[in-house]
Amino acid sequence: xxxxxxxxxxxxxxxxxxxxxxxxxxxxxxxxxxxxxxxxxxxxxxxxxxxxxxxxxxxxxxxxxxxxxxxxxxxxxxxxxxxxxxxxxxxxxxxxxxxxxxxxxxxxxxxxxxxxxxxxxxxxxxxxxxxxxxxxxxxxxxxxxxxxxxxxxxxxxxxxxxxxxxxxxxxxxxxxxxxxxxxxxxxxxxxxxxxxxxxxxxxxxxxxxxxxxxxxxxxxxxxxxxxxxxxxxxxxxxxxxxxxxxxxxxxxxxxxxxx
Amino acid sequence: xxxxxxxxxxxxxxxxxxxxxxxxxxxxxxxxxxxxxxxxxxxxxxxxxxxxxxxxxxxxxxxxxxxxxxxxxxxxxxxxxxxxxxxxxxxxxxxxxxxxxxxxxxxxxxxxxxxxxxxxxxxxxxxxxxxxxxxxxxxxxxxxxxxxxxxxxxxxxxxxxxxxxxxxxxxxxxxxxxxxxxxxxxxxxxxxxxxxxxxxxxxxxxxxxxxxxxxxxxxxxxxxxxxxxxxxxxxxxxxxxxxxxxxxxxxxxxxxxxxxxxxxxxxxxxx
Numbered sequence: 001x002x003x004x005x006x007x008x009x010x011x012x013x014x015x016x017x018x019x020x021x022x023x024x025x026x027x028x029x030x031x032x033x034x035x036x037x038x039x040x041x042x043x044x045x046x047x048x049x050x051x052x053x054x055x056x057x058x059x060x061x062x063x064x065x066x067x068x069x070x071x072x073x074x075x076x077x078x079x080x081x082x083x084x085x086x087x088x089x090x091x092x093x094x095x096x097x098x099x100x101x102x103x104x105x106x107x108x109x110x111x112x113x114x115x116x117x118x119x120x121x122x123x124x125x126x127x128x129x130x131x132x133x134x135x136x137x138x139x140x141x142x143x144x145x146x147x148x149x150x151x152x153x154x155x156x157x158x159x160x161x162x163x164x165x166x167x168x169x170x171x172x173x174x175x176x177x178x179x180x181x182x183x184x185x186x187x188x189x190x191x192x193x194x195x196x197x198x199x200x201x202x203x204x205x206x207x208x209x210x211x212x213x214x215x216x217x218x219x220x221x222x223x224x225x226x227x228x229x230x231x232x233x234x235x236x237x238x239x240x241x242x243x244x245x246x247x248x249x250x251x252x253x254x255x256x257x258x259x
Numbered sequence: 260x261x262x263x264x265x266x267x268x269x270x271x272x273x274x275x276x277x278x279x280x281x282x283x284x285x286x287x288x289x290x291x292x293x294x295x296x297x298x299x300x301x302x303x304x305x306x307x308x309x310x311x312x313x314x315x316x317x318x319x320x321x322x323x324x325x326x327x328x329x330x331x332x333x334x335x336x337x338x339x340x341x342x343x344x345x346x347x348x349x350x351x352x353x354x355x356x357x358x359x360x361x362x363x364x365x366x367x368x369x370x371x372x373x374x375x376x377x378x379x380x381x382x383x384x385x386x387x388x389x390x391x392x393x394x395x396x397x398x399x400x401x402x403x404x405x406x407x408x409x410x411x412x413x414x415x416x417x418x419x420x421x422x423x424x425x426x427x428x429x430x431x432x433x434x435x436x437x438x439x440x441x442x443x444x445x446x447x448x449x450x451x452x453x454x455x456x457x458x459x460x461x462x463x464x465x466x467x468x469x470x471x472x473x474x475x476x477x478x479x480x481x482x483x484x485x486x487x488x489x490x491x492x493x494x495x496x497x498x499x500x501x502x503x504x505x506x507x508x509x510x511x512x513x514x515x516x517x518x519x520x521x522x523x524x525x526x527x528x529x530x
Binding site: 098 | 527
């Protein structure tokens, strides 16, 4: 559903993402983890058509994100770390726009607002919402319509415990619908709970990839307990540290290696 | 296409909620009425000019004020395009985002212009009669054309520059060049070139600035070339009867070309 083939991105000659290949199948949830500047957001933004890849290719449901961008984006729900719309945008207008371009009936727009807990405030502007309310709104809009791929950049950021639970539920529902979910997060417990597979990125490179158990094994960390108990924080620190020291192109673990 | 219409509707709703349009309408209404008022007559009574004289007087206001406001509005709207990460991730083409911003700005500011000039027109009509009202309608047409062109130019600047502040600075500099620079070039051309060749170069210069093209078009439509500036003075002789069409085409060109360039530039931009 989501496929990256040697995707790369540079900003002014400075590589932000080194050639990177990945596939996320329908109904699979893959998490991108890594320190700031690892290339997680760049990967998601390239897939969402927000930045143009410098090399390689990426596909959403078989549509090239560059040459067939509109068709690709028609399948994508994207949550940015940035607001991404003017602060004076009225919620109703925004929801109706998303509904219209995704071919959803106008009632779906109001449903999305209601789902975000904002059904009674359709006339409010985005700028009037709290950080958590904005995040809920944008997640509701990202999942509005028949999207087959969901790209979420720090979906739990600025959310309280209840909001984080709602995000986890939304990702779970998307997975059950057969949506391919690729999300970036610093919330490692969310990653442990939600991700079928985890990709560890450091300085624009993928340094490890696999299930939590596979990554734990690669990091040499005992991982007997069921989620959410596995010591993902420790696994993460070991793999990131190892990734920083490794030569470009070195991969700690591939899913195929561990099979 | 339907997605572009959806975007246009979205942008239009946002633009209608902004404060720019009402300020623009009120400003133009007041300025237009002020221009229509003549000084005290010999009897000490304030009188109102008819449409013919008001149109010519207002033309100068239009070609000076509308471009600067539209260039700045367009530049800000263009720079802000780079903040639209969410919109850009929707299944819409990037040029459609630029186009929808342009059309929303053109419609709202155009409506504001119509309201402002229309209010003044009603005052003139009531107090001075409706004779020569067609000149006033043509003035409104010219104002809308130069508004559309200046907005497109401003959008291109904003999309290319990205920073609001820089975009506004460049927009103001461009306005200076368009309202003064091209006239200075015309004066230079007139003084240096022999009369035959000067006419050709003046024609080119009239097309080279949407402001001068609008001024010349207005004068041409009002048959008021007597009041022309350095470039407009040669209008009749240079352009002849086809002049108005050529100038209208130039203004449309000044709209379509920057808008296309802005769309292309935005398509290649990283947000």
